[in-house]
Amino acid sequence: MRHDAAVFDALDVRLGPGDGPVAFGGTLGPQELLAAYRRGLFPLPAADVYASAYNEAVYGDAVGAGGAVLLPGREDPYEVAWWSPDPRPVIAADGVRLGTRLARRLRNRSGWWTSADRAFGRVLEACGEGREPAWITEELASALDRLHALGATHSGEVWDGEELIGGVFGVAVGPVLSLDSMFRRRPDAARVAVADLGARFGAAGGRLLDAQWDGPHVRSLGAKPMARSRYLAELSGDGGGVPLDGAALPAGRLG
Structure with a gap:
């Protein structure tokens, strides 16, 4: 079965913000989810299109500045935010x-x-x-x-x-x-x-x-x-x- 867990394995969480999402997008399959937790990430999916649009409005500039990563695997990456709070x-x-x-x-x-x-x-x-x-x-x-x-x-x-x-x-x-x-x-x-x-x-x-x-x-x-x-x-x-x-x-x- 194809899965995209490798995109999480390659993500360096240490470089991401501690008070905002580290990444957006990716796939929410079981293997991908487990790979994300192994990297210290957990997901916060958007409940609907309005929540997704809110994510983009609030965090889009951070993504553009390289503070958060857009992961492949989803047409609208802002449907899923990945967090890794510090501390x-x-x-x-x-x-x-x-x-x-x-x-x-x-x-x-x-x-x-x-x-x-x-x-x-x-x-x-x-x-x-x-x-x-x-x-x-x-x-x-x-x-x-x-x-x-x-x-x-x-x-x-x-x-x-x-x-x-x-x-x-x-x-x-x-x-x-x-x-x-x-x-x-x-x-x-x-x-x-x-x-x-x-x-x-x-x-x-x-x-x-x-x-x-x-x-x-x-x-x-x-x-x-x-x-x-x-x-x-x-x-x-x-x-x-x-x-x-x-x-x-x-x-x-x-x-």
């Missing part, structure tokens, strides 16, 4: 902070339990519901789902009885799990999903959770900024690559 917010796999109050509630709450990779499609769908901009397009969702079949994407799920109340998903590259999105249907369920998936990833040899976008919420989870140069080095490190334990486990163990 990058990261969390030690076993270092997600729940907070004392939530930890105490989990220890006293018997109905919540967790799993991994049991409901990837449902988590992916829930993460896209009601989001503006709607960046999880059909094209991206298809590529992520195909990567999941290859063991390269993972989901963490939180359940109350048989009800899925929270989750998170991301792409694994060696010792790093890049968290793309999370959702909650109960307060704190997404935070529990991140902590649980991090613990499982750590048990499988992983070291870092990549929160992608910095901000108060990810800082409250324990994220700290890491220079992009160091983050790129971490991607090529040893660790990870082992299937996660997806067994049903009580959420209270995280407290």
